[in-house]
Amino acid sequence: MECRIISIGNELLIGDTVNTNASWLSDVLTEIGIDVTHIYTIGDDLNTMKNILSEALSSTDLIVTTGGLGPTHDDITKRAVAELFDCDLVLEDSVLEFIKKVFKKRNIPFSKSNYHxxxxxxxxxxxxxxxxxxxxxWFDRGSVKLAVLPGVPHEMKHLVNEKLIPKVRAINGDTEFRRSHYITTAGIGESTLSDEIVGPLGDVLPNHVSVAYLPSTQGTKIRISAYGNSDKEIDERIDPVRNHIREKAEKYIIGEGKDLNLEKAVGDLLVERDLSLSVAESCTGGYLANAITDVPGSSRYLMGGLIAYANQVKVNQLGVLSDDLNSHGAVSKPVALQMAKGVAYQLNADIGVSTTGIAGPGGGTEEKPVGTVWIGFWSQEEHFALKARFTNDRLINKERSSAIALEIIRRSILGIEEMPYGFKKHQA
Known part of the structure; x- marks a missing residue:
């Protein structure tokens, strides 16, 4: 069964809104054995909408549209479909009653446009x-089915899970379906992981199985995908590849699962070892603490954090020596070391981590260019810092600094002496 996705809205075309609906839909539909062959993003134009729909109706089995179902003048998806199929728009009493109840509950006036x-x-x-x-x-046009869904992501996902997927499964029957398995790595880049660590996969890659490397500022996820008629058959196809990758890349793997990330992996380790953590941030400005607290239950191990942006805060709250600030500068090994130890002592934590750097885009020098970051680590067992040279992009520098900080926490807890690829320890 083939599918085309049509995302509707001027806000998608001009960049006001990122089109996350299409990627989510593609993933969900592919998992149940639907081949997504085309993804369109179009504006709120009646003729464009009708032309794209007409072409799709003659070329595929399933069409899913998102967006254009709101109450304002630019929401014209229903009109386009009604004209295309020569249908009349009629008032659906059950929907009207529900909408009125929602507005009453939220104490919002019900306007004429909401009737539409x-x-x-x-x-x-x-x-x-x-x-x-x-x-x-839902439109049943014989050999072609059309699902018209709202563009609000949580509403669209609800209807896909509760309505669309059961309908598609009923039509598609017991066809072969696809499932993916994810291995999450950290502390190593995509090309190095692929070329030098995992290496060629030709000898272990059977038919119906594919491997993709998905890089991010945290690291690289490896996606192993396979088709099969049952979960057992898919497991039998995926497992040899999975085992090969685990053997080759073991020291870089933080775990398995699509939604696993560094902050979750580190949090699980801290809970398992009954350890507490505190953070002192300068260049990351709270980004690290925000990532850590994105994990439910992080109050079990995060004692707190301090955004020590100004030098006097580093001195007064963290005990950084003024002489070191004057002689080495805020972006330096001595300062990173003292910040990590100081925040651990101040907040009575087992582990202290610090970040201090030049996030950019300005402020760099020949000696310390933009993207220069020192990350400090302290525990009763060890005290060290890492020096990084990232990019000229402020947000990327904050993201990568936080990711490396999390990765050195993970490695230190596990007793892994080797640091992330390309980094070395500078002992206190």
Missing amino acids: QAEIPDCCEVLFNTQGTAPGM
């Missing part, structure tokens, strides 16, 4: 949306 959200083409099945005021629609 309860108008539905009379040639479709209503996909009732309990998460919002824009209902979805």
Whole structure:
């Protein structure tokens, strides 16, 4: 079964909104054996919408649209579909009643334009949306099915999970489906991991299995995907590849699973070892603490943090020596070391970590260019710092500094002496 996804909205084309719906939909549909062959992003233009839909209706099995179902003048998806199928828009009483209840509950006036959200083409099945005021629609055109969904992500996902997937499964039957397994690595770049660590996969890569490297500022996820008629068959195809990669890249692997990240892996280790953590941040400005506290239950191990941006805060709150600031500068090994130890002592934590650097885009010198960062680590067992040279992009520097800080926490807890690829310890 082939599918085309059509994302609708001027805000997507001009960059006001990132089109996360299409990537999420592609992932979900692929997992249940649907081949997504095209993804369109179009504006709120009636003729464009009708032309794209007409072309898709003659070329595929399933079409899914998102967006354009709101109450304002630019929400014209229903009109386009109704005109294309020569249907009338009729008021759906159950939808109108639900919308009125939602507005009353939120103490929001019900305007005339909101009635339009309860108008539905009379040639479709209503996909009732309990998460919002824009209902979805299902059109059965014989060999082609069309699902028209709202663009609000949580509403769209609700309708996909509750309505669309059961319908597609019923149509598609027991066809071969696809599943992916993810191995998450940290402290190493994509090309080095692929070329030097894992190496060629030709001898262990069977038919129906593919491998992809998905880089981010935290590291690289390895996605192993396979088709099969059952979970057992897919496991049998994935396992040889998975085992090969685990053997080759063991020291860089933080765990397995699509949603696993460094902050979750570090949090699990801290809980397992009953350790507490505190952070002192300068160049990251709270980014590291924010990542750590994104994990539910992080209050079990994070004592707190201090954003020591100004030098006097480093001195007064963390005990950094003024002489070291004057002679070495804030972006230096001595300062990073003292910040890490100082925050651990101040907040009574087992581990202290610090970041101090030049995030950019200005402020760099020939000796310390933009992207220069020192990351400090302290525990009762060891005290060291790492020096990094990242990019000229402020946000990327904050992201990478936080990722390296998390990775050295993980490695230190596990007793892994080797630091992330390309880094070395500078002992206190």
